Amino acid sequence: METNECLSDNGGCWQDKAANVTACRDTFRGRVCECPTFNGVQFKGDGYSNCEPAGPGKCLINHGGCWHETRNGKTFSACQESGDQNCKCPAGFRGDGVKKCHDIDECKERKACQCPECSCRDTWGGYDCTCSGDLLYIKEHDTCISKTTVQAKAAWAAVWGILVALVIVAAGSYVVYKYRIRSYMDSEIRAIMAQYMPLDSQGEVPNDSHEDHPLAH
Incomplete structure (x- = not known):
């Protein structure tokens, strides 16, 4: 009678009980310890004591170990x-x-929030930095600046944005205008040429002049 060797102590193979993944695979010749592919993620290792997820999606399986x-x-x-x-x-x-x-205690190790007006409070995985008075903390520069300065910069950014948009619209309008003028001139030139130049389909105009013939004597 054939038995499933993986049911007894997982066949001695690697197993991740938290993710419910095992390297044990039962075959007609007996169990095989082979790192599996689970939910599209390939595990790599010896199959007995170690199998680790590898490649894209590995962090989805128990955070990749x-x-x-x-x-x-x-x-x-x-x-x-x-x-x-x-x-x-x-x-x-x-x-x-x-x-x-x-x-890491960024405040204690003085890794951030070190400006004179700054007040640092450590949090799990980060920190909170506040400024005294009517100031705003700018994390990218680790400094405090006036709200009025921020508002002024935002206003100037808006003005520059409007100016750039106007320049783009004006340039686009000029290109369209030049295109229309050129199309109009091309059509006028074709009309004039059609009036004063014969078309290829009309053939040559016959010559009405008579050839001189010698007088009969």
């Missing part, structure tokens, strides 16, 4: 879809990317 954690509805994962490293701690974290990624 990398570290991941969810807090307050926010999830971070160290799985990398591309690149040389399969597991790499995301921005705001530090660690091996496989077993653990620790939150």
Whole structure:
């Protein structure tokens, strides 16, 4: 009687119980430990002690075997879809990317929010930076600027946008105008040529002059 060897201790093959994936495959010759393809994702390894998802979509399978954690509805994962490293701690974290990624305290390590008017508060995977008084924090430049300055820049950006749009419309109108003028002149030239030049289909105009004949004597 044939038995399924994979039912007993997973046949001694690799298994990921969390993702419900196994390398054990039962055949008529016995079980085979072979890294599987699961939900379109190819696993690679020896099939006995190790199988890791590889290629596109690997992070969909248990985060590619990398570290991941969810807090307050926010999830971070160290799985990398591309690149040389399969597991790499995301921005705001530090660690091996496989077993653990620790939150970086950007405020304590003075990595951001260091302007004189800035007030830094560390968060899990990031930080919050606020400015004193009537100022706005610009993360790209790590500085605080006046709201009036921001509004002025936005107004100038709008003015420049309108000017550029007007220039484009004017240039387009000029091109259309030149095209119409040229088409009109071409049609006038063809009409004049039709009046003063014979058409090819009309043949040559016969010559009414008589040839001189010698007088009969």
